Amino acid sequence: MAHATATVDMMHPPAPAERGLDVYNNKLGMWVFLASEVMFFTALIGSYIILRFGAPGPWAPPAKVLNVPVTAFNTFLLICSSVTMVKAYAAVADGETHFLRFRPFSGGLKFWMLATIIGGAMFVGVQAYEYTHLVHHGFLPSGAREGSEVAELVASGVVPAATIGLYGSTFYTMTGFHGFHVTCGVISMTYLYVTKALRGKYSRHDYRGVEVIGLYWHFVDLVWIILFTIVYLI
Amino acid sequence: MHWWLPLKGSTFAGEIDGLFLAILIITGIAFVIVEAGLLWFVVKYRGRPGRKAYYTHGSTRAEVIWTAIPAVTMVALGLISNHYWVKIKGRNSVPPNAYPIAIHAKQFEWQVTYPGPDGQLGTADDFEVRNQLHVPVGRPVVVHLTSEDVIHSFFVPVFRVKQDAVPGMNINVWFQATVPGTYELGCAELCGLGHYRMRAQVFVHTQEEFDAWMKQAAKGGATS
Amino acid sequence: METAHRKHPNYVLIWVYLAILTAIEIGVAFMSHLPKQIIIPALVFFAVWKALLVALYFMHLKFEPRKLLILAIIPLPLAAIFVLAAMSEHVW
Amino acid sequence: MTTVAATSHVAHAHHDDRSFLRKYIFSTDHKIIGIQFLFVSLFFLLVGGLLAMQMRWQLGFPGKPMPGGGILPDTMAPGGVLLPEYYIQLVTMHGTFMVFFAIMPLLVGVYANFLIPLKIGAHDMAFPRINMASFWSALLAGLIMLAGFFVPDGAPRAGWTSYAPLSARPDLSGASYGQMLWCVSLVFLGLSSILGSLNYITTIINNRAPGMTWFRMPLSVWSLFITAILGLLALPVLSGAVIMLLFDQTIGTHFFDPVAGGQALLWQHLFWFFGHPEVYILILPAMGMVSDIISNGSRKPIFGYHSMVFAIVAIAFLGWIVWGHHMFMSGMNPTLGSSFMVSTLIIAVPSAIKTFNWMGTMWRGNLRFHVPMLNAVAFVAMFVIGGLSGIYMAATPVDMFIHDTYFIVAHLHYVLFGGSLFALFGAITYWYPKMFGKLMSEPWGKVHFWLTFVFYNLVFFPMHTLGMAGHMRRIYDPTQYDFLKPYQPLNEFISISAFALFAVQAIFALNFILSLKWGKKAPQNPWEDNGLEWSLPAPAPHGNWETVPTVYRGPYEFSSPQVPEDYLPQYRKLPTDREPARTPVAGH
């Protein structure tokens, strides 16, 4: 800090009367927002836990109703898009705002961000595919559709009839809102990519947008880690 | 119209009223201290030109006092209340010899099922009466509360008893009536447009009367 | 000013961890024949581990001022209180 | 490197050439947003009041045609006689509007927006555009809620608490679209609150003027800060809950449907886990502003500043672990009830600290009874009544009798009207000059205060008696019950007092509206106060200060021996004051 430089470094926090949280406004704002997101998912996931704990019978085995391999692949996709996101952050923090450089080979901000957007969009796509198939097989937010494959499973006792309604309710609500969050992330990231990253608005001295959207992105990833485990595995 | 709590019609009505009175005294003291103090300050320290207020940022001693006294009072009140709470609503509070009655609440009526002459619910001689609760005096009664549709609340003011009837749950609530007479049972939880008229009559009989009613009602003439 | 390249944690390594942990989870859930009482805590344990990796490294909480960390975990006890209290319902 | 961020937006402070639309409608200026919130929420306060009047007509004069009721359609009041289904719509919408669209935006939307930057010495909020979004989202929410009256089947009918399964089943409640709109509206309201809260929190943490340390912040800012945290963490729970409720109504999920394994009590847990922090959202800002006003009116430093801050934090924290006190009779696990009872009772302790410290502030003061001070003292007097009646309900065995009776109605109006609304009457009068550059009429303010104070108590105090008689809430016609028939004269008395209470609010409305144009021009510091906002001209200009003032002391230095006057503003530099050191900022 002792070095005088002409560039304003936007990555520094504003100077409040006393130390604030030592982070700049946008990042603090995002963290505060994420705290509220935690409470939102507490309502959804908490309800799921409470309902399942007090359910009138056993829960259907996930593999019988859901398509776990497809979702496992989707989970992997989201983890990949998380690492590309953090690579984008690391790149811009080092001032590497290019797309690709070949000698020596290195990906820059523009490359990693695009990869992240593609990863996120694919996740949403796979989820849409998953939903269509589930609905097609007769698994609905209200339970099993009459005369469908899932209804047969219920009739044959493989899937407990007492809880299939709750299963549908909680499954679609939790994964649906997660998907909604991913969609919002993809849209905002595309916006930042087009209006800022491609136009060279990010630099080593100001990459707030990248860091902030990154925090959101990883948070959504983190929620998925929890959801995947409790919805698809347990 | 009177200004105090209604007739004490059950064994724990007296205890609840006593607790109410105790809280009235505690809060009454706090109320008088605060309101009289405010009034006094308002008059005594009203602004006069040329005078300056006394400059102080507080007094730790005073603050400790007015933190500690309410703290102790509240903990004590909590312990006392909890004693009665456990006794009245606690998990194991229902007296073992309690006379069982099942009440099924539904928009907008109370379906009261009596155990019939054998004193057992779930047997063939059970019978149902709508919107009438008959109980013997001086004997604990346990009500098995269920609901058909939405949440209702079983409320008999003279017994000081209230318990929500929740669909999907089977809740036991007990009381022991002490004064024979005819009273009212109301629904205390908003349950739809007929909530205001979802009421029933409560008849507290002497044991002989009750037995007589029971015999007659079991035969099918269930109107008193 | 500072050197152009800051030291970053090895993000690719974290990614490998996450992938491996996910694979283990799937293995535990579907390939093993352990009783449910073991599977569930194990899965929860792995999920928390993964979540921590993401929060600490990808969201670089590990390198942030301590106060921000506190801010980030304030909601967690509230969430726990809520879920535990509402669950105790079924002990009636 | 010195940081430029803090001073970089000053440039445009006084070249205000924005168009009318940008300046007053789509403004990002925190003061204009505050004023927008003020007008909108006063309108909703009026709506809530009008609904209450119709309720009181029915309760006082059941079955008689309501004067002017003829204009209502037959689905509400054929021949002017209120229908039972319309009555419960009134109750629901009265509670909803008052809580979510009147008091909450008045306290938080108006005063967090208006006061925070002015009192901590910032040019604006940290995120002005998010702030604007917060207002528009709240307005949209209010309009959606209002639309409930105009859809088929009318407004929602399950109370402001919307207990499931009644609220989840149109076939049982009779309200279909209205109940859905209720849910949708609250999602937008939640969004508005979250956006607002993250703005307030960030601004307070990061954008304070030099010298404005944590413990030099006025209590109003402290309480708004803590309130913002409550809002931030509580509202998303409500959003999640109403979304589940909406799904139950529309796409057939079974969260709250016991037939398919759902749990009716889950809704109550979710709602009150939000709901109790919510009621503290509705009181803490009022307490903060009252602290400012009482210190000013007493011309004395606030008594025990640090414990006042501590008490705010304690109330907010305890507010998270008491929600079950609304569910003592719900069939909840009784052991859980015991622990909720104890935590609820403990809240009396920080509340006692606050109450007695306000009294300590007045003790040996030199009281000035301007209109804000009158209302602030009334706040203390009335809040205490409401708080003390809370103790009866907190004691579970007593709650067994008074739960869902008018005792609760009395309690909630004592804390919400006697508390929050009186504080708001004071706050509106107090900061009116800084908002509009005019003073409200002092004599009319006093007339309004005294009439309101008297009629208010005549309306709500007798409700305790009704509650003690076992008079249930939310009933359309109390004369259905024989044991309530003797109390009908009291109901009639309450109703007549309520009409009078409503009528005298016209004085306030007129005073407020007419002063906008004909009020006395306000001096810069009409109340001789210490806060930073009084260093600005009235009304405060766009961008607030050219350069933010430096703060040399705490906000309550009244009657300090250091100066001959009886106030010593935070921004006034005495020869003995040293410049505060700018905190160095940590680099990465």
Ligand code: HEA
């Ligand atoms: C601003 C809003 C607000 C505030 C501040 C409070 C404050 C409190 N409330 Fe209230 N409450 C509501 C709004 C509020 N409430 C609403 C809207 C409802 C109804 C919801 C519905 O069902 O529709 C409700 C309902 C409600 C219930 C549920 C009743 C029922 O449905 O059966 C309970 C039960 O415990 C309760 C308790 C309390 C307590 C203990 C406090 C405490 O915080 C009060 C603390 C204050 C004091 C105690 C006074 C000052 C202290 C002293 C002077 C010191 C000396 C005192 C002693 C030694 C006792 N409230």
Ligand code: HEA
């Ligand atoms: C802050 C909250 C608030 C306020 C101020 C009020 C104000 C009033 N309330 Fe309300 N009330 C509630 C919150 C509030 N209420 C809640 C939460 C419930 C529970 C709902 C439920 O059960 O679901 C309830 C329930 C409730 C009931 C119980 C109904 C029932 O259970 O059947 C009754 C009955 O008398 C009642 C009456 C009144 C009356 C007569 C007023 C009067 O004080 C109204 C006086 C009028 C005004 C205060 C408006 C004046 C207008 C202005 C000052 C605006 C000026 C305008 C401009 C400048 C443009 N209320």
Ligand code: CUA
């Ligand atoms: Cu049944 Cu109210």
Ligand SMILES: [Cu+2]
């Ligand atoms: Cu509460």
